[in-house]
Every structure is written in structure tokens, then in C-alpha cells.
Amino acid sequence: MNLRAVQTIYLFEMSRTFRTLLQSILAPVLTTSLYFVVFGAAIGARIPEMGGVSYGAFIVPGLIMLMLLTQSVSNASFGIYFPRFSGTIYELLSAPVSSFELVLAFVGAAATKAILIGLITLATASAFVPLEIAHPVWMAAFLVLTAVSFSLLGFILGIWADSFEKLGFVPLLVITPLTFLGGTFYSLDMLPPFWQTVSLVNPVVYLVSGFRWSFYGAGDVSVVASLAVVAIFLVVGLTAVWWIFRSGYRLKP
Amino acid sequence: MTRTQLTVNPTTTPAAQRDAARETSPADDRVMLSIEHLSKVYADGFKALDDVSLEVRRGEIFALLGPNGAGKTTLIGIVCGLITASSGSVRVDGHDIVRNYRAARSLIGLVPQELTTDAFEKVIDTTAFSRGLFGLAPNPAHIEKVLRDLSLWDKRNSRVRELSGGMKRRLLIAKALAHEPEVLFLDEPTAGVDVELRRDMWLQVRALRERGVTVILTTHYIEEAEEMADRIGVINHGELILVQNTTELMRRLGSKQLTLQLNEPLQQIPEMLAEYELELSEDGHTLIYTYDTHGERTGITALLSDLSRAGVRFTDLRTRETSLEEIFVSLVSPQS
Secondary structure, three states: OOHHHHHHHHHHHHHHHHHOHHHHHHHHHHHHHHHHHHHHHHHHHHOOOEOOEOHHHHHHHHHHHHHHHHHHHHHHHHHHHHHHHHOOHHHHHOOOOOHHHHHHHHHHHHHHHHHHHHHHHHHHHHOOOOOOOOOHHHHHHHHHHHHHHHHHHHHHHHHHOOOHHHHHHHHHHHHHHHHHOOOOOOOHHHOOHHHHHHHOOOHHHHHHHHHHHHHHOOOOOOHHHHHHHHHHHHHHHHHHHHHHHHHOOOOOO | OOOOOOOOOHHHOHHHHHHHHHHOOOOOOOEEEEEEEEEEEOOOOOEEEEEEEEEEEOOOEEEEEOOOOOOHHHHHHHHHOOOOOOEEEEEEOOEEOOOOHHHHHHOEEEEOOOOOOOOOOEHHHHHHHHHHHOOOOOOHHHHHHHHHHOOOHHHOOOEHHHOOHHHHHHHHHHHHHOOOOOEEEEEOOOOOOOHHHHHHHHHHHHHHHHOOOEEEEEEOOHHHHHHHOOEEEEEEOOEEEEEEEHHHHHHHHOEEEEEEEEOOOOOOOOHHHHHHOOEEOOOOOEEEEEEEOOOOOOOHHHHHHHHHHOOOOEEEEEEEEOOHHHHHHHHHOOOO
8 A cells, every 4th residue: 555645645635724724724713603603692592402501502513513514525625626627636646546545645634624623613612602522432433424424525526526616516505505404503303393304304414413412412313323324425425436436537538 | 250161070960979879878678668559549439549559668768759639648648547548558667557557657757748736835845745646755865856957956945836837847857757767758848848948858858868767758849859769659640650760760751842943934854953853843933852851961062053054043942841740741641
């Protein structure tokens, strides 16, 4: 295995984050702070406790998940799309690097960045509301698995996209709406029965619920179902990436 | 004003030096690149390569000459792993590029045709990145040497976007040399660069060859192929039309034409000018003499003298080199 190449690509991708520190770190901190000011302090003060925790604390797992999903997809898709766009992909494809190593490096870097943003969001949230994590190991597991799964999705998006417009399409028009409708700001039992059933089709519901369970020991759906959905995402993502490299789709004519 | 008479020793002319260098070329019998029956048909049905077979020996400079769209870049792309072949096989120093791609690719350095660089990186970082991709431990001394050789050391901390076009071209070469390849592919290395830089690059390539590096370059500048290559392969419509020693090929292809506008039209070419194999235009006003630029004598002086003796007077004359297009036409024509 060409571990040196994996390390080289990984560090190269990470260096991009540190080069754009303001955009990478400050933006999520600011966004999270705004959510807490609006939903936590202004509106949340008028909403009763949910599942035994304040509304401000209730939305923390959902907000972290929102950041995690959007950052994973954006980082990974941009990471592989940019070399395609600039033409520097030739260097990656002509190097003695396997497709697995390429994916490991790009997805690893994208997931690392997303997890860092997730942890920064958590730290920012803790400045606004008292937080306790009931199952820290599961919290970490959900964080890592979700970041990796959605970084894989982002990688696929970055291969599929042939314009910056398409690159922004999925995070903006798919991930964000699904996350907002996935129980980030409310519990499913607040919805009418029909919409509760419809919501169960939304995979993000399971991710938010599982993550919230790791914080407060309770969620909208069972933790087993949440883990199953993460596993499905992971398997689907890996299969799609395997097919991309096998067929050369959008990489090798 | 004094006029200096130059005595030219035939063994010290640039062409003679070049030919002498070719004879002492470090190319050995070890086949570094072996291509067998390689074909490529793209998804839209376009046949870019058609049953191409080729062998290039270690230390050889091989030029692949052809017009745009001939299949040069496709051929390089397949060898380097950027394009999937439809059929055929490629081995680099005995390693199959599909089954043993790691070993094959680790020997190859590629300088692409387009100036594809990461604009926001520093010169030294992007060069070191290329080395890391090939699984090699960092070697600052080697990176420094490569950048110094290509006159980029002073720019090592500059961002790529701050470099001129010529510097970017050199940076691409530096990146390709960062992992010390044994086979270097240069795809149109001097396209769009000035004469001085072009000559610098030629020197660099020769220095690489002296170290045993096999160089395969594509170009549509016949002058470049002539200047650099030990052998030339001519490719057109995906077919490798011929592969020949450069000196022989240039002798065959490198002709010039002298066109004379006559004072009075001629009905026919005088008998005493028959040995020059002149062409007379239909209206009898133009005589065309084709001569070999690589011959010891062009015969122009003798022709002009014989024209005078034959009483053929002319009002104007001009010379013209055979264009690459004409050369290709002559190569692909049935008569050739």
C-alpha cells in the first residue's frame, strides 16, 4: 500500500483548510452562534422542555448533524472536483496510487474536517447551553460514521458534477432541506401522524435521532434503526465509489 | 568594412554535432517501453489509436510527430494511466501498465500538454507533493536540485499563480522529475514557449538522457523533433505511419523549394537543366527547384550559373521549406 501517497494527499487537503482558516472555522462558529441566539435564546425561551431538556440543548445534536452533513459533502465534493476542474487530476491518476488509497485520502481528509467543525460546533454550543453527553462513545461513533458516509457521498458528487452549479446543488437543495425536515429543530411526535410517517422516509431523521440519543438517551426512532441507516449509507457509498473506479466514470475516458 | 570569411568544418556544424551525439547516444538494448497492438475507440465511436506497436529503448529520445488530433496525447494518456485502452498491451520496463500498474507508473514522469497546476500552492510544496504521490520519502536536496536545474529555485516560495507561462511549463517538468522517473513523457513541451526557453528545455532533456532517462516527446514542430530525437515516429489518424532514425527521416523529409519568377515564359525546360529535375508552371512563368537541406551541396549556385548560361533570366526568387502538412501528405499518400 502506498501509505506515503495517502499521507501526502491527506495533508495537502488538510492544508487547504488551514489556508482558509476564517472560512473553514469561523463560518460554522458564527452560524451556530446565530442559531442559538435565534432558536435558543429568542424563540427557545418560549418553548417548553423537550424530552426533559431545554429547547436550546435539544437542538444541539441536530445542529451538529447539520454542520457535519453539509461540511462532509461540501469538503469531499470540492476536494475531488477541483483537481478535475483545474486538470491536476492527471497527477493523481498517473501516480502509483490505487483507487482505495485515493478514496481513503480524500474522504479521510473531508471527514476529518467535518468532524473538526462538528466538535467546534459542540464547543460553541456548550457556551450557550449546559450540555451532557449520555453515551460519549456512541456519540463519537455516530460522528465518525456519519462524516465518513457523507464524505463518500460528497466524493461521488464531486466525480459526477461537471460544473460548480451542480457541485452546490446537492448540499443546498438536498442535504439542507432533509436536515431541516429531519428533526433538527423539533421532535417527530410534534408532527401530525401523517407527517410523522412521511418523515420516516427521510434518512436524516435516523441520523439526527441516533445522535440525539447519544446525548440524552432518547430519540425519535430506535438507535438500532439509526445505526442501520448509517451502515446502509456507508455500504451504498462504498459500492458507488467502487463502481466509479472500476468503470472509470468521469475519470478515465 | 571588412568581411570575414568563415571556414566551416563539417564536423562542427550544429547538425553534425547533433548527428555525432546520436551516434554516441547512451541508448542501450533494454526496452523501456513496449507497446503492442494498442487501439483506442472512444465512447462516441472515434478511433483515436489503431493497432499501434512500438518499442523504445533505455536512454533514447523518441519523438512522436503528428498533427493535432493524430492520437499522440491518447497514446501517452494510455501509457500513463489516464485513458483506458480498448485493446492491446503496454509494458514499461517489463511491467504491464494494468496488471502491475504500481511498478510501471513509478517509473514514469509525465509533463502534460496543458498548463495544469494548482494555482494556490507554493512552487516548492507542489513539487514535493508530486514526489510524495509516488510513495517516496521527502528529499529536500533532490527537490532543490530539480528546481535549480529548471531555474525555479528563486521562485520556490511563490504561489503558482504568480508564475509566468514559461515558468509554469518548467514547474510541470520539475513536478514530473520530483520522483526521479526513468521514463519521461513530454506532451508538447514547448508549445507556446519562446525560443530561448525552448532551447533551455532541449538542453534539459539532453541532460536527462545523459543520465539514462528515456524521453518520449510529442510535438508538431518538425524542428523540435529534428533537434532532439534519436528516432521519430509519425502518427496520423491514430496510425503509426513510420518509425525511423531521425537523421534518415530528415534527409527524406527535410526538403526546400526555390521558386524563380521568370522574365520570359518558357515553353519547356532547357535540356542542359535536366539534371536539376525542375518543375515548370503551366503558364511557363515559374520554375521550381526542390533541394535537400541536409545534403552537402544544395546545388543552388550551380543552378543559377546554368540558368544564366542557358539564357533563362528571372525577376524574383524565393525559398520555402516543406511544411509539416506537406510532409504528412507525402507520408500518407499512396505513392509514398
